[in-house]
Amino acid sequence: MKIEANNVRVSYGSEQVLKGITMSIKKNTVTAFIGPSGCGKSTFLRCFNRMNDLIETCKVEGEIMIDESDIYHPKVNINELRKSVGMVFQKPNPFPKSIFENVAYGLRINGVTNKKYIEEKVEWAIKQAALWDEVKDKLKKSAFALSGGQQQRLCIARALAVEPSILLMDEPASALDPISTTKIEELIYNLKASYTIIIVTHNMQQATRTSDKTAFFYMGDLIEYDDTRTLFTNPKKQKTQNYITGRFG
Amino acid sequence: MEETLEKPVGNKKPKMTFESKGRTVYYQMQDRIFKYFALAATSLGLIVLVLLLYSVFENGFGRLDWDFITSLPSKRASKAGIYTAWTGTLWIMFLTTIIAFPIGVSAGIYLEEYSSRNRMANLIEINIANLAGVPSIIYGLLGLEVFARFLNLGASVLTGSLTLALLILPIIIVSTREAIKTVPYTLREASFALGASKWQTIWNQVLPASVPGIITGVILAISRAIGETAPLIVIGALTYVPFAPTSPMDEFTVMPIQIFNWVSRPQKAFAENAAAAIIVLLSITFVMNAIAVYLRHRSQKKVKW
Ligand SMILES: Nc1ncnc2c1ncn2[C@@H]1O[C@H](COP(=O)(O)OP(=O)(O)O)[C@@H](O)[C@H]1O
Ligand SMILES: [Mg+2]
Numbered sequence: 001m002k003i004e005a006n007n008v009r010v011s012y013g014s015e016q017v018l019k020g021i022t023m024s025i026k027k028n029t030v031t032a033f034i035g036p037s038g039c040g041k042s043t044f045l046r047c048f049n050r051m052n053d054l055i056e057t058c059k060v061e062g063e064i065m066i067d068e069s070d071i072y073h074p075k076v077n078i079n080e081l082r083k084s085v086g087m088v089f090q091k092p093n094p095f096p097k098s099i100f101e102n103v104a105y106g107l108r109i110n111g112v113t114n115k116k117y118i119e120e121k122v123e124w125a126i127k128q129a130a131l132w133d134e135v136k137d138k139l140k141k142s143a144f145a146l147s148g149g150q151q152q153r154l155c156i157a158r159a160l161a162v163e164p165s166i167l168l169m170d171e172p173a174s175a176l177d178p179i180s181t182t183k184i185e186e187l188i189y190n191l192k193a194s195y196t197i198i199i200v201t202h203n204m205q206q207a208t209r210t211s212d213k214t215a216f217f218y219m220g221d222l223i224e225y226d227d228t229r230t231l232f233t234n235p236k237k238q239k240t241q242n243y244i245t246g247r248f249g
Numbered sequence: 250m251e252e253t254l255e256k257p258v259g260n261k262k263p264k265m266t267f268e269s270k271g272r273t274v275y276y277q278m279q280d281r282i283f284k285y286f287a288l289a290a291t292s293l294g295l296i297v298l299v300l301l302l303y304s305v306f307e308n309g310f311g312r313l314d315w316d317f318i319t320s321l322p323s324k325r326a327s328k329a330g331i332y333t334a335w336t337g338t339l340w341i342m343f344l345t346t347i348i349a350f351p352i353g354v355s356a357g358i359y360l361e362e363y364s365s366r367n368r369m370a371n372l373i374e375i376n377i378a379n380l381a382g383v384p385s386i387i388y389g390l391l392g393l394e395v396f397a398r399f400l401n402l403g404a405s406v407l408t409g410s411l412t413l414a415l416l417i418l419p420i421i422i423v424s425t426r427e428a429i430k431t432v433p434y435t436l437r438e439a440s441f442a443l444g445a446s447k448w449q450t451i452w453n454q455v456l457p458a459s460v461p462g463i464i465t466g467v468i469l470a471i472s473r474a475i476g477e478t479a480p481l482i483v484i485g486a487l488t489y490v491p492f493a494p495t496s497p498m499d500e501f502t503v504m505p506i507q508i509f510n511w512v513s514r515p516q517k518a519f520a521e522n523a524a525a526a527i528i529v530l531l532s533i534t535f536v537m538n539a540i541a542v543y544l545r546h547r548s549q550k551k552v553k554w
Binding site: 158 | 441445446449
């Protein structure tokens with residue numbers, strides 16, 4: 001499996017925010033998107049599950065191929081696409097339902113009704129998100145009773161329950177405390193075996209700790225894309241150098 | 250106040266004071282004046298209400314008994330009852346609700362979730378807001394022309410319900426929209442990101458979270474409908490019907506019309522009847538509000554914020 005973006009251009013109304021991005025992402029890797037705020041990281045990330053379609057003014061051009069198929073093809077069912085490309089948002093956004101129902105939601109909207117299957121799947125997903133021990137006795141409690149870090153792992157479990165092959169994460173730890181952040185990072189590391197992960201972060205240590213490849217964006221352009229180690233130790237572009245040494249951003 | 254600043258205490262440093270001075274005094278006064286004004290306004294409303302209730306209960310309570318509730322109307326005040334009136338009101342309430350609720354809520358959902366923000370949507374929006382302010386007698390005229398005459402439904406319960414449904418539609422639409430607006434966008438996003446369709450998202454996330462607001466709006470609207478007199482008189486609802494309605498096509502009267510009829514008689518005995526009927530009408534409204542509070546509470550518990 002492979003993700004390929006070809007000359008992706010995105011604009012909001014008349015304002016172009018991505019100016020032709022081309023990159024390819026390999027299976028079971030973690031790719032970090034870094035760059036100063038407003039450079040288009042989130043916008044690009046949201047192209048992969050077509051969340052941008054929800055914004056009326058947003059126009060996406062170019063081509064994105066997942067597994068050789070064009071996800072912007074008119075025949076593509078957007079809901080099916082989103083089932084295989086899960087997403088975790090910057091701020092934990094659990095549903096105002098019980099912990100169990102949060103994770104079961106993706107199954108229920110898929111028409112799964114087998115109670116046993118749902119229970120097993122929910123348990124599996126919560127375990128995958130390294131949250132099981134903390135919530136196994138209070139699955140019926142509101143998701144809002146959890147801490148921010150737990151809520152975010154619940155959101156990850158919720159996304160995993162529908163068995164996506166790709167997981168998009170938009171600054172998943174930026175609203176969390178350091179301990180929760182560490183947990184999320186460990187989780188990302190462990191999930192790599194089974195998922196292809198793209199993570200947006202403005203924390204460069206986080207990028208080095210979690211990712212195999214890093215893409216540096218600047219004002220709507222992809223400036224540099226390389227192995228994380230190489231990009232941080234031996235950047236080829238001056239702009240990347242300036243950014244990672246903290247000279248701007 | 251200023252003095253304390255000048256008087257050094259112990260060493261040279263002037264003592265700090267946190268007392269009001271200058272502008273803060275003025276702000277504090279403003280605060281206090283507004284507080285008393287608001288208190289006075291609230292008490293005025295309460296006092297008027299209590300006086301009203303007192304006068305109604307004093308006049309009507311003695312007249313209120315089981316016979317009064319189960320008797321048909323009569324020319325003799327002491328024999329007259331409100332059976333036809335309250336059954337009429339219940340019929341109207343029931344039919345108005347089942348007509349206005351689905352249409353109003355659907356329209357609210359459509360406007361909030363589906364319609365795109367163009368000039369047409371704006372036009373509809375402005376008109377709905379305007380409709381909420383149209384005097385109810387105008388709805389009566391519309392009902393008379395369209396339902397009673399053109400659709401040939403006559404002065405029936407159905408005509409009355411359709412007319413009142415029109416009257417309360419804008420209220421239901423507006424309160425549905427307001428309720429839906431309070432549902433955070435992040436909730437929809439989370440649902441869409443899991444592959445939910447628009448309808449699944451609305452049905453499973455948006456509506457449950459906005460049900461308390463919607464129910465409150467609908468019940469307020471119905472409470473308004475059962476107090477309406479003018480439009481029903483215009484469509485030809487009678488002040489005297491010998492029998493309680495048994496189908497939507499029957500003639501009817503409602504509590505406010507009956508009350509209006511009795512109040513306009515010179516005899517004191519009829520005034521007592523009116524007061525007793527008012528107590529019953531108030532009780533119906535009260536029960537409705539209690540139901541609203543209960544339903545709200547229940548639906549709020551289901552949504553686990
Ligand atoms: N919904 C939107 N409507 C209009 N402009 C937007 C919207 N979302 C983002 N933008 C603009 O697009 C640019 C890129 O934003 P974003 O992708 O969120 O950047 P990043 O995630 O890198 O901080 C910014 O200039 C931002 O103002
Ligand atoms: Mg962003």
